[in-house]
Amino acid sequence: MNGTPGVQKDKKKAFDLLLTTSKEGNNDARYYLAICYMEGMGTRKDEKKAFNWYFESAYNGCHALAQSRLGYCY
Known part of the structure; x- marks a missing residue:
């Protein structure tokens, strides 16, 4: 089901919305955007x-899950 065009289009749309919201300063969106980049x-x-x-x-929003994932990246 993940390979269907509709699902891929929805993922791209969600990614685009997260990117826009992240640039506007939404800290949760930044975290989920990072996951999108990490997982593709x-x-x-x-x-x-x-x-x-x-x-x-x-660092800008003290997001605990982001801090944990950042530690994993290091």
Whole structure:
């Protein structure tokens, strides 16, 4: 089911919304955007970008889950 075009389109749309919301300063969106980059959901897998978004979420918003994932990245 993950390979169906509709599901992939939905993942891309969700990714785009997370990216926009993250740039507007939403800390939870930053965390979930990092997961998208780490897992390649809605975008190409990019561990460097994932790290950067985890960092933004962890340090600018004190997001506990982002802090944990950032520690894992280190």
